Amino acid sequence: MTAIIFILTAIIAAMVTFYVNHELKQGPVRSSALLSLLVALPFYFFPNVLDVSLSKNIPVVFIGGSFIGMASKKIVDSYIKLAISGLVFSVIYLNTSNFFNGYGGALGASAGIALLSVLSLPFFTPKKHHLTNGILQLRKIIFKRNKD
């Protein structure tokens, strides 16, 4: 149950940060820092509302997920990729080793690994359509006419 909550938190964090970063034009640092501050403060002042392990880990998972959302639009263009990399991040976080426990930047490193591994996915998926360039142009023209 807690695992599902962490996965959902990471996915939501990545998507919301990306939205605030690019749609609301707040810049990567402010969107990540402000959102994680807003999430962390309630858990700091009311630590007993939720389960102890939940209120301890949710802010950490959220700030890690928000690092994924700091990516620029050139790198990630779809929210689906963000969601997948949020999932990968939470899987890494759930299995973190004790050796690197408490290292600053371990969250950022796992976010980077999650995003990098998702970036290589398009190279493995087969191309959906084998249309030639001419047919694509024709389709563009037809759809443009229909719009007018």
Added chain:
Amino acid sequence: MARKKVRTFIILLTLVIQILFLSAIFVEKLQTSYTPIVIILLCILLLASYVKAPIHHRTNVYDHILIVLWIPAGALSCYFLNHGFHLGPVISAGIVGTTASFIPQINKHSAYLKQLPATFYCGAFIGMTNLSIASSVYFVLAASFFAGVLLLVSKSLFNGLGGKLGTVAFTAVTITSFIFFLLFKK
């Protein structure tokens, strides 16, 4: 020529650190059923995106060298908020990052001020380190020195990748803790 060698070295260093991070998980979770498979899969995907994905810029972005001075400032402020006031790592990094993100408002035309938020945030990640690893202020200062060097050199690499700052901070902290381990063996 030297510039190209530095580029290759930094990319290789980042790859080694990431593989190290994954293999630490791999060794510890060998008993569980699905984790090793996931780790191996992640390693293959990582290698593929290192080889194929367009994550590096060819151009060399000009960067102010003095920008590095602000990494220790971010790291120390986050460290004291974290351990002096017992706010916890997430809140202290959030406070430092939010405050730093308003710095460009002082002078909107200055290109120098625009680069400061990312630098401060990178420093804040170093300040998130636990007391059992960063036992003194000197550890934070040494780690921020390494982070500064790495950030300057890797300016045009991994551009716009989420988690780049975190990876830089993690690399710096790992190098520093290794050096401290060699110098003052526990």
